[in-house]
Amino acid sequence: MLFDKKPKFDKIAERIGVFTTDGGVTNIENFINYILNPNDDKQANEKRRNKLINIISEEVNNRLQQSLHNRVYIVLNIEKDSSQVKTPWEIDVKVGYKQKTHLKNTEITTVFDQQDVSGRLLILGQPGSGKTTILLKLAEKLVKRAKEDPTKAVPVIFSLATWNSDKQSITDWLIEQFKEKYGVRKDIGKQLIENQEIILLLDGLDELAAERQEESIRKINEFIHPKNWTNPLVICSRTQEYKKYQILLQLNASLELCPYSSEQIRKYLQDTGNRKLWDSISNNTELYNLAQIPLLLNLIVIAAKEISVETWKQLQSLDEGLSYLFEVYIIKMFKRSCRSKQPPQEETKRWLGWLAQRLIEERSTEFLIEKMQPYWLKSKFQIVVYNLIVWGVIVGLFYGLISGLIYWLCTSFYGNFYGIYGRVARLIFGLNTSYEAFYEIFALTLGLTLGLIYGLIYGLIYGLIYGLIYGAIDELVENKIRKIIISINPLLKFSEGVMKILLFVLIYEVICELVFGEIYGLIFRDNYDVICGLVSGLVSVLISGVILGLIGDKIQPIESLKFNTKKFYSGVIYMLIAVLVFGMIGLIWVLSGVIDGVIDGVIVGLISGVIVGLISWLTSGIDGVEIENKFLSNQGISKSLINTSIISLWIALFATPLFFIIELFILKYKDFYKDLITSLVVGLLFGILVGILRSGAPAIKHLVLRIVLWSSGYIPWNYAKFLDYCTDRLFLQRVGGSYRFMHDLLRQHFAEKYAESSDTNLLINQ
Known part of the structure; x- marks a missing residue:
């Protein structure tokens, strides 16, 4: 056709x-x-490719340099270049249906480049055998090729452990990982995958949830079918777990890392200046079994002086030996010299145990300080305290700025505008409008002060309600409503999250109606308390909804900005909806007697709708995009604070002339200079308000979360300094602004041995 x-x-x-x-x-x-x-498009692609290569090159180099093998010589103060002492790899390679081939000291690229392998390779090995290290060495070679030849695909390293949902396709997961790890925009990530401009190096197949592993293998096989994917692809997995699968990966070859032989162990000890250790290892079966694993042999070399042979003889299993080995390694690392003041050892282990547990729950190997989320809080008490502070501060600022503006306008312009907003402001924002004679500066100051006080009180109440009700709703949905949803087909399309939000809004509206109705009845002593309570409750829900919609529940730092025209235009729809809703509310106020006159009621609703709608519209065109690489700890929050100022100025520049036009042509004020000053002040305050809601809120929420976690004993006050200290102790590795445990086995050890003490400490504090 x-x-x-x-x-x-x-x-x-x-x-x-x-x-x-x-x-x-x-x-x-x-x-x-x-x-x-036309050539600019090609140049842009080359620039983007080179930037991605540089980021991956830095990641690979940093991780290899910080590997335990390379750190052995630093810890032991041996003047020897670790790069000259090669790890004595021995591998079994199986290609297709051929017999296994045993290879010694063979470069990974030699196997990778074989014609019958074509880069489609499975790497198997025991925990600690060096699977990730050999994957990084392969990435190092492939990055070098990509730098030298622009036609070569770029290697990217992802952990399959982060693929958390069966509903998510592997393509969508890869796009998400490009965004999260390398800061690649989603459309660009999709393009890289569809055009097959990358080589996928996937680690941690065995770290997927046990019930998901075989289904994930099936999806991977569909993805890597030659009709869909022709580029090289390498996957790592533990041998023991992989051999249990009924479904196997459709790759061309497998490479299995072999345990060290006695000769390899002896030679490695000699190369590292630990010849005397051989007698202890060769005469102890448990110690010898551990020494066959490269990671653990390095630990034995590092912690040799702390190991007690007598204690070894009393150990009953390999797991006990592994735990003991990590303990003596930790003791050895604490004894290393440190220039700065060291935190207490017990607290260090407890803090690392808590972090290890959170990463395991997240199925993540990397940690960014700015990625901590409110759901890391485990007790109801913590959740309530967090919501109290967050909503108290944010809602206080919101109501304070809005109330200050309204009160100032009320005392400045009198007439209809004053008459309209006087009673409404008193009803909604708790303002007393009898201060007509005050100068405008006092009116603004008083309005801001009263608004902040009211907003703080309202925010604390909202936070308390949110914390208590949402926690109860969470349990209700999990235990009761979930069963109903499953049994009623039409409701299956609703997610648990949607049901929780709907229930919360319903309960919150009822509470607001009762509270505001009683307050209105006490103030005005008439029979409209139910109607006004309903209206005021609805207004509160709408305003709270705007705030919640803008700041969200998840902490997502706004690290860099771009302008999105499509979303900016669609934001007009939200503004019109807000104008329509508040216009209807204005009519309800007229019918209930709060405002005299239909025209006045409509004006109140329209102006209120414009204010609320403008916040949604002006911010809808601003997208937050994670930067390509993070060099500093907590860089995302720092960038969010900077972008708060940028957004505030942008909104102020846009809003000031808009308010000026409203004053001159709609409200028809005739004092040009006064109107100009008014517009400047209103525009600036409006910009600050939007900046806080759009970009400043993540920083506020992050700070509050840090305070709650610190006061609960989960983290130290200066978290970045502590993580850097742990990196120096060789408990962690640092790549840019992210941290990871030196090895997953070490992470697991901290979680199993020290995470419980963290939870116990919380209970004692409470």
């Missing part, structure tokens, strides 16, 4: 992202630039 083939223009437009990506005006600019300078 004629229309089955896309016109050349559509192909060009789709390739450069005019119709398919979410960059808005950026894509239009790309299209114009492509027409004027």
Whole structure:
């Protein structure tokens, strides 16, 4: 068919992202630039490719340099270049249906490049045998090739442990990982996958949930079928777990890392200056079994002076030996010299135990300080305290700024505007409007002060309600409603999250109706307390909904900014909805007697809707995109604070002329200079408000979360300094702004041995 083939223009437009990506005006600019300078698109792709290569190269180099094998010489103060002492690998390689081939000291690329392997390889080995290290060495070689030859695909390293959902396709998971780990925009990540510009190096197949592993293998096999994926792909897994699977990976070859032989152990000890250790190891079966594993042999070498042979003889199993070995390693690392003040050893172990437990729950190997989330709080008490502070501060600022503006406008312009907002402000924001004679500066100050006080009180109440009700709803949905949802087919499309939100809004509205109805009845002593309580409760729910919608429940730092035209235009719809809703509320106020006159009621609703709608509209075009690489600890929160100022100025520049036009042509005030000053002040405060809600809120929530965790004994006050200290102790590795345990076995040891003491300490504190 004629229309089955896309016109050349559509192909060009789709390739450069005019119709398919979410960059808005950026894509239009790309299209114009492509027409004027067709080579610019190629240059942009090359620039993006080189940036990705540099990020991956830095990651690989840092992780290899911080590997325990390379750190042995630093710890033992041996003047020897670790790169000159090669790890004595021995591997069994099986290609297709051929017999296994035993190879010694063979480069991984030698196997990878074999014609009958074609880079589609499975790496197997025991825990600590060096699977991840050999994967990193392969990545190092492939990165070098990609740098030298622009036609070569770029290697990327992902952990399959982060693939948490059966509902998520492997393509969607890869796109998400590109965004999370390397800061690659989702449309670009999708393009890299579809164009097969990458080589996938996937670690941790065995770290997937046990019930998901075989299903995940089936999905991987579908993805890597030659019809779908022709590029090389390497996957790592533990041998014992993989051999239990009924479904196997459809790769061309497998490479299994062999345990060290006695000769390899002896030679390695000699190369590292620990020849005397051989007698102790060779005469002790448990110690010898551990020494066959490369990671544990390194631990034995490092902690040799702390190992008691007598204690070894009393150990009953390999697991006990492994636990003992990690303990003596920890003792040895604590004895290393440190220039700065060291935190107490017991607290260090407890803090690391808590972190290890959280990472295991998250199925994550990497940790970023700014990625800590409120759901890391485990007790109801912590959740309530967190919500109290967060909502108290944020809602206090919101109501304070809005109330200050309204009160100032009320005392400045009198007339209809004053008459309309006087009673409404008193009803909603708790303001006393009898201060007409105050100068405007006092009116603004008083309005801000009263608004902040009211907002703080309201925010604390909201936080308490949110914490208590949402916690109860969470249990209700989990235990009761879930069963009902499953039994009633039409409700299956609703997720648990949607049901929780709907229940919370319903309960919250009832509470607001009762509270505001009683307050209104006491103040005005008439019969409209139920109606006004309903209206005021609805307003409170709407305003709270706007705040919750803007700041969300998850902490997502706004690290860099781009303007999204598509979302900006769609934001107009939300503004019109807000205007319509508040216009209807204005009519209800008229019917209930709060406001005299239909016109006044409509004006109140429209102006309120414009204010609320503007917040949603102006911020809808601002997207937060994670930066490509993180060099500093907690960099995301620092960037969020900077971007708060940028957003505030942007909104102020946009809002000031808008308010000025409203004053001159709609409200028809005639004092030009006064109107100009008013617009500047209103625009600036409005910008600050939006900046706090859009970008400042994540920083506020992060700070509150840190305070709650610190006061509960889970983390130290200066977390970045502590993590750097643990990196120096060789408990952690640091790559840019992220941290990971030196090995997953060490992470597991900290979680099993010290995470419980962290939970116990919390109970004691409470």
